[in-house]
Amino acid sequence: MTARDEILARIRTANRTANRTGAAGTGQTAAAAGAPDAAAVDAAYQALPRDYLRAHHDPAEHDIVALFADRAADYRAVVERVPAPEVPAAIACALSPRAHPSPSTSPPTSDISRFVVPRGFPSDWLTEVSADIELASDEPPLSAAELDATAGVITGCAVAIAETGTIILDHGPGQGRRALTLVPDFHLVVVRADQVAADLADAFARLDPSRPHTLISGPSATSDIELIRVEGVHGPRTLHILLAG
Amino acid sequence: MNGSMPTYLGMPAFPAAAKAAVADSQLRRNLTHATGTIRAKRAGAVAELDDWERLRQAAKAIKDHTLANLDAYLLRLEENVIKGGGQVHWAQDAAQANAIVAGLVRAAPADRVVKVKSMVTQEIGLNDALESGGIVATETDLAELIVQLGHDLPSHILVPAIHKNRSEIREIFRREMPDAPAGLTDDPAELAAAARRHLRHEFLHASVGISGANFAIADTGSLVVVESEGNGRMCVTLPRTLISVVGVEKVLPSWRDLEVFLALLPRSSTAERMNPYTSIWSGVTPGDGPEQFHLVLVDNGRTASLADQTGRQALRCIRCSACLNVCPVYERAGGHAYGSPYPGPIGAIISPQLRGLSSPVDSSLPFASTLCGACYEVCPVAINIPEALVHLRAKVKHNFSERTVFHLSGQVLESPRRLAAAQRLASLSRRFVGRSGRIRRLPPPLRGWTETRDAPAPPAESFRAWWQRTRESGTRERGTR
Numbered sequence: 001m002t003a004r005d006e007i008l009a010r011i012r013t014a015n016r017t018a019n020r021t022g023a024a025g026t027g028q029t030a031a032a033a034g035a036p037d038a039a040a041v042d043a044a045y046q047a048l049p050r051d052y053l054r055a056h057h058d059p060a061e062h063d064i065v066a067l068f069a070d071r072a073a074d075y076r077a078v079v080e081r082v083p084a085p086e087v088p089a090a091i092a093c094a095l096s097p098r099a100h101p102s103p104s105t106s107p108p109t110s111d112i113s114r115f116v117v118p119r120g121f122p123s124d125w126l127t128e129v130s131a132d133i134e135l136a137s138d139e140p141p142l143s144a145a146e147l148d149a150t151a152g153v154i155t156g157c158a159v160a161i162a163e164t165g166t167i168i169l170d171h172g173p174g175q176g177r178r179a180l181t182l183v184p185d186f187h188l189v190v191v192r193a194d195q196v197a198a199d200l201a202d203a204f205a206r207l208d209p210s211r212p213h214t215l216i217s218g219p220s221a222t223s224d225i226e227l228i229r230v231e232g233v234h235g236p237r238t239l240h241i242l243l244a245g
Numbered sequence: 246m247n248g249s250m251p252t253y254l255g256m257p258a259f260p261a262a263a264k265a266a267v268a269d270s271q272l273r274r275n276l277t278h279a280t281g282t283i284r285a286k287r288a289g290a291v292a293e294l295d296d297w298e299r300l301r302q303a304a305k306a307i308k309d310h311t312l313a314n315l316d317a318y319l320l321r322l323e324e325n326v327i328k329g330g331g332q333v334h335w336a337q338d339a340a341q342a343n344a345i346v347a348g349l350v351r352a353a354p355a356d357r358v359v360k361v362k363s364m365v366t367q368e369i370g371l372n373d374a375l376e377s378g379g380i381v382a383t384e385t386d387l388a389e390l391i392v393q394l395g396h397d398l399p400s401h402i403l404v405p406a407i408h409k410n411r412s413e414i415r416e417i418f419r420r421e422m423p424d425a426p427a428g429l430t431d432d433p434a435e436l437a438a439a440a441r442r443h444l445r446h447e448f449l450h451a452s453v454g455i456s457g458a459n460f461a462i463a464d465t466g467s468l469v470v471v472e473s474e475g476n477g478r479m480c481v482t483l484p485r486t487l488i489s490v491v492g493v494e495k496v497l498p499s500w501r502d503l504e505v506f507l508a509l510l511p512r513s514s515t516a517e518r519m520n521p522y523t524s525i526w527s528g529v530t531p532g533d534g535p536e537q538f539h540l541v542l543v544d545n546g547r548t549a550s551l552a553d554q555t556g557r558q559a560l561r562c563i564r565c566s567a568c569l570n571v572c573p574v575y576e577r578a579g580g581h582a583y584g585s586p587y588p589g590p591i592g593a594i595i596s597p598q599l600r601g602l603s604s605p606v607d608s609s610l611p612f613a614s615t616l617c618g619a620c621y622e623v624c625p626v627a628i629n630i631p632e633a634l635v636h637l638r639a640k641v642k643h644n645f646s647e648r649t650v651f652h653l654s655g656q657v658l659e660s661p662r663r664l665a666a667a668q669r670l671a672s673l674s675r676r677f678v679g680r681s682g683r684i685r686r687l688p689p690p691l692r693g694w695t696e697t698r699d700a701p702a703p704p705a706e707s708f709r710a711w712w713q714r715t716r717e718s719g720t721r722e723r724g725t726r
Binding site for chain 1: 296407410411434465515520522549
């Protein structure tokens with residue numbers, strides 16, 4: 001018997017034992033010794049109680065886009081809400097102080113005028129970026145060390161969650177592969193108002209589970225020293241959100 | 246069959262270890278400060294959701310259903326991970342799991358790995374197993390790094406270095422981190438920045454990453470890693486090979502179940518609406534992340550717990566550590582006293598379940614609780630921890646004096662006459678009272694009783710005797726004392 005067969009057999013024996021004593025809980029499908037009955041398992045799953053709220057702030061009664069802005073800012077993301085036509089100017093404004101720091105700040109460790117832009121990011125959002133800022137492409141893919149040497153990355157997102165102030169990347173067009181939004185120290189992300197879901201249930205229903213996903217709530221942080229939250233560990237230390245519309 | 250999990254070397258039973266820990270005033274200050282902070286914050290984060298109890302009951306129902314059909318869901322998970330381009334390995338115990346992981350690292354080929362904090366890899370002693378195979382494992386979670394650099398042991402599920410305060414952490418960094426900046430202060434932000442610099446090179450050059458998973462989704466083959474710092478994202482994204490070691494109880498039926506568990510876990514563990522980073526992936530994605538993905542499913546005693554009708558509820562645990570933070574025993578004794586990677590109330594169940602009740606430390610753990618029930622109240626998957634502890638207590642083989650005392654006390658309590666005689670006898674035991682005013686050590690044959698408990702000194706006169714003397718003998722004096 002393989003380890004796999006052994007473990008599966010032990011699970012079946014254990015569940016039969018517990019089921020006889022009435023402890024197996026909701027939805028036990030008293031499977032025979034052999035393979036489980038998938039249809040019966042699914043039916044039991046569908047019957048599970050789910051009387052929790054689909055959204056803790058009903059979009060019919062609340063401005064969930066404003067809620068998203070508040071909640072993201074609460075976790076120390078920089079949040080700016082701008083009308084859609086002003087996105088190009090807002091992007092230019094967000095990059096400029098990073099590419100042209102005041103002389104008093106310490107010398108930079110990365111190429112401060114080089115920002116990565118993934119394929120699929122709307123080019124008409126980049127029309128106002130200052131000419132001395134280099135917008136680098138990830139094709140061919142940059143090495144981790146090259147990414148580490150850039151000043152930041154500019155992306156869109158797939159979905160955002162108002163209740164928790166979270167953005168979700170599915171790493172599709174305009175978002176880049178996962179390393180792009182991880183290694184650089186600055187992440188500028190454009191969130192369209194129509195991408196904001198009220199809560200977790202709506203957000204997960206909008207996603208394609210076959211894609212890789214990253215949920216981001218504020219900049220990288222840790223609570224490992226005296227359980228006090230400190231921003232800025234391994235991920236981008238600055239998360240700048242442009243909320244469009 | 247029980248699993249195997251290393252008992253910390255030379256670990257005494259809980260009462261002895263706790264006694265030493267309670268005497269360490271620095272440790273008590275650190276723990277009181279940290280657990281007090283998180284308790285208040287958790288209460289706030291939970292109070293924000295009106296339907297917390299309904300979310301909790303849904304989570305309990307989903308987990309119970311999954312456990313009741315665990316074979317079906319594991320097979321479904323396996324099928325979908327393979328469909329996504331991953332490979333699935335099954336390990337019955339720690340030795341099998343460690344051998345599988347070491348073999349995969351060698352085949353990569355690599356002699357260094359970066360690790361995301363994972364309870365199951367601590368449980369199976371993976372780092373030691375890799376080291377004896379010539380493979381260096383670097384822990385990348387800040388608290389795990391503090392523990393690893395300090396040659397220390399973890400003492401909390403979420404924050405393994407909770408027993409260290411900021412200035413102690415600064416000392417460890419100064420001593421053990423070769424690239425620690427010269428003027429490093431104990432400001433937590435500076436300490437975090439030092440860890441960032443220290444690990445960056447390691448992340449950018451690692452070829453193998455090892456992770457656990459908070460959840461594994463059967464119907465999509467997705468793995469979910471919930472974290473804060475970004476070290477998890479580094480480990481699951483940058484290396485060419487990713488190995489995820491996951492206990493069989495981590496499986497959830499469906500993608501939509503994340504709407505329940507991602508509402509419960511961050512609020513229960515770090516008291517946040519959402520943790521900074523959650524990575525979700527299914528198999529491999531060409532051009533994005535690792536080229537090879539291996540899922541190692543670990544039993545290591547879990548199927549034995551599943552057969553226990555009361556104990557199986559501990560398999561619902563999502564390792565949030567809320568029960569540790571509210572426990573009066575944990576707050577005073579600290580995590581090391583539990584002699585296991587799983588400390589606190591849930592650890593007092595999981596450790597004996599996984600290792601059995603034969604060692605002194607494991608047979609003492611079910612008693613490391615006042616049964617106050619605070620842990621049950623905060624548990625996001627409604628594990629009735631006091632019930633499971635009492636259930637385990639009944640399984641502990643009591644020593645001779647305990648069995649004798651239990652037997653005799655049954656007989657004594659049946660008869661008022663015997664009770665009065667016993668109380669007179671108890672008053673005589675005052676001669677064993679130490680300077681503390683408590684009975685700490687009785688002579689044989691009752692020594693076994695005081696091995697795990699002390700008792701306040703019995704009064705010189707019992708209430709019944711006093712009543713009889715003052716009220717029934719006609720003296721009728723008014724109590725002036």
